[in-house]
Amino acid sequence: MSGDAGLIPRLPKGFRDITAREILLREKMIETLGKVYRSFGFAPLETPMVEYLDNLGKYLPESDTPEGGVFAFKDDSSSWVALRYDLTAPLARYVAEHEKDLVLPFRRYQIGPVFRLEKPGPGRFREFYQCDFDTVGAATAAADAEVCCVLAEALEALGLAGNFNVRVNNRKILNGMAQAAGLGDNAESLDRASLIVLRAIDKLDRIGLKGVIELLGKGRKDESGDFTPGAGLSAEQISLFEQYLSASCDSRASVCDTLEKLVEKSATGLEGIAELRQIDEILTGAGYLEDRVLFDPMIVRGLAYYTGPVFEAQLTFEIDGEDGRLKQFGSVAGGGRYDSLVERFLGRKVPSTGASVGIDRLLAALIALKQFDSETSQPPVLVTAMDPSLMKHYHKLTNDLRKAGIPTEIYLGSGGFRKQMKYADQKNLPVAVICGEDEFKNGTVSIKDLYLGRELSKEIEDRAEWAGNRPAQMTVPTNELVETVKKILRNTPS
RNA sequence: GCUGAGGUAGCUUAGCUGGCUAAAGCGCUUGACUGUGGAUCAAGAGAUCAAGGGUUCGAAUCCCUUCCUCAGUACCA
Known part of the structure; x- marks a missing residue:
């Protein structure tokens, strides 16, 4: 708006x-x-x-304009086509x-x-x-x-x-x-009365036996006050259909036996x-x-x-x-x-x-x-981008995970690290991979189990404990990245 | 198509016997927290009140028109 x-x-x-x-x-x-x-x-x-309108059988007999109910338009040679x-x-x-x-x-x-x-x-x-x-x-x-x-x-x-x-x-x-x-x-070809009768029978489950019989006779008025004219059948005819209904x-x-008696003529x-x-x-x-x-x-x-x-x-x-x-x-x-x-x-x-x-x-x-x-696709792991100068490295990590068959995305938005974690949380991602200056220097990565963290947060009131102690997070050598993430994903209910 | 009920921040709604700057919750942004989601606290952004016309000193509020949504009904290959 x-x-x-x-x-x-x-x-x-x-x-x-x-x-x-x-x-x-x-x-x-x-x-x-x-x-x-x-x-x-x-x-x-x-x-x-798209098909030609006349091939679909939806044109008005007199003019060549389309009948209602279809999306129709003229093509470049002015032929009517329709979806x-x-x-x-x-x-x-x-x-x-x-x-x-x-x-x-x-x-x-x-x-x-x-x-x-x-x-x-x-x-x-x-x-x-x-x-x-x-x-x-x-x-x-x-x-x-x-x-x-x-x-x-x-x-x-x-x-x-x-x-x-x-x-x-x-x-x-x-x-x-x-x-x-x-x-x-x-x-x-059915005449008008037969049409109305068939339509009425079709509506049995919605308007009930009484409604159908009204439609066979003079007509029916619904809750909103709208009136539908009926087939105008005689009492005798109606009783035949009542047996059918x-x-x-x-x-x-x-069913075959019952109906056979009704249509035997x-x-x-x-x-x-x-x-x-x-x-x-x-x-x-x-x-x-x-x-x-x-x-x-x-x-x-x-x-x-x-x-x-x-x-x-x-x-x-x-x-x-x-x-x-x-x-x-x-x-x-x-x-x-x-x-x-x-x-x-x-x-x-x-x-x-x-x-x-x-x-x-x-x-x-x-x-x-x-x-x-439970069978929707696996949401991706997030490789966070804490230090822009390490972007090359982040792409490498992402690639390693992806090659191992783990859907992985790299954080491409703007903003600080805190925002990146929030992004992962709001998108309900299962795992965040973290590699800042410290990890990089040591040849390690930190891996956070976001699902476990979500569970733990229910118990934690204190901010220092939540942010400072880094719950549900571990640091492993870079070459153990794939195995560790796999292990976490295995334990994550999707 | 017909009948009825509705359209007010991104969402859910209050206000509607005309009258200060249109209100709240949720959500969002920012900070407390310079490498960590949640919780808490504080600040902030966000609405031509569906659109157009009319009545009036004055309209979200009353009247008309259109559009859209919802419910029922008709038609439906």
Whole structure:
């Protein structure tokens, strides 16, 4: 808020700076996820952050201006380009463009930032990381089942075993319900009422059964007084959906049985059930039981391009929010089958399925679980610069430590020795190496264990004892520097 | 997008029925301590009270506009 030069430094809305600790944790996560993806045969791919707007499918039909939700601009030839808003649309472009060279089914994973021009919220930013994996050109339920396996393995590799479940539903069943209720009999495009119904079901966990039923009927007014118009269904139609909504997710088989009765009049719906049964069979055979993968009729997942099974991974624990309230993490990954995405380019369907892990929320969860806490990188040892004329020597000491694999920095700031110690303390460094005139003359260095010193200071009241007796400090011959520092670091909890 | 609540030193806040030089804690700088972090003590720096306009003799305080933040809600590939 100062801006003395008249220019106010500020970050664009919805973006954030990410600092060391989080970056290191994220890199570790990415490494883990990549390893799991590769173990299933997915190969990494990188596409650029920018694509032509029409390739992403985000343009307004009448004008050539972009639809909301994307960062778009014109390039030097006045073509509209946009920052990618997910990794699936670029994949479709890639597959269509290199169709002839690819061996199908094509498996790839991609990890990187995506951008959405939306209202940011807590934990929701306009730039965030996605870790996608997809299988392109595989139409069978085996490919869908595998997506569930990858998600389960990925979350377990991150140390979340027992703290998550993967939930599966099928868009064909949802569409079948709409048909059974006499809403839209068009399996491809949904009418207005069906849209509202699907959105309402998606909100079940947030607004409750009552809220959903209000949305199926006339509409719903929320706490803030805002009114959302409903689908305007008849009492009869609503009661059909009520049965759907009260379906629990016991065993996968029983979910299929329950839903089958509700959609028995819809061919699409029955198709969806059949697919789920196949997925169940494969998962069960492969040892992915209900403790890891559930069938959940309430999963809807956006409304865009999904054509079959849809997936969502949820964390099942809660943590204390800053305000003391319990906070749920909710969905950390999602995906589904999309058989029509490549069709825009090639004119024929290319059956594809996959999912995306949202790194940022997962990272927050892992931090909350203290999963990674002690594994951040080693903070550096500080070589202090007491006597400027010995700078050469300090660089030599620094180098010796660095060559021994110990991260080491040399003090480069201004100010006296006292300030240097304070610097080391404030940065929470573990060790300070001290070499003044005296040490240098004797061919020694002094090494201070700052961690131990911090502990000792709790007992010491007296300044003379603290400063004068040099607690937690030892002087050794210069050639013992590396060994001594190593020994101290071994005993320092990080 | 809609509804509501807010923006006062780096941070957390007080002041808000208009009235001395806008207050405190934490943090920061310096010294006591000329080669030693913490603790203690002392001194100091730091705020166009979010921005712009209006009412008034006088505005952090009242009114309008914009921006930003927070909560809920809508949309969301």
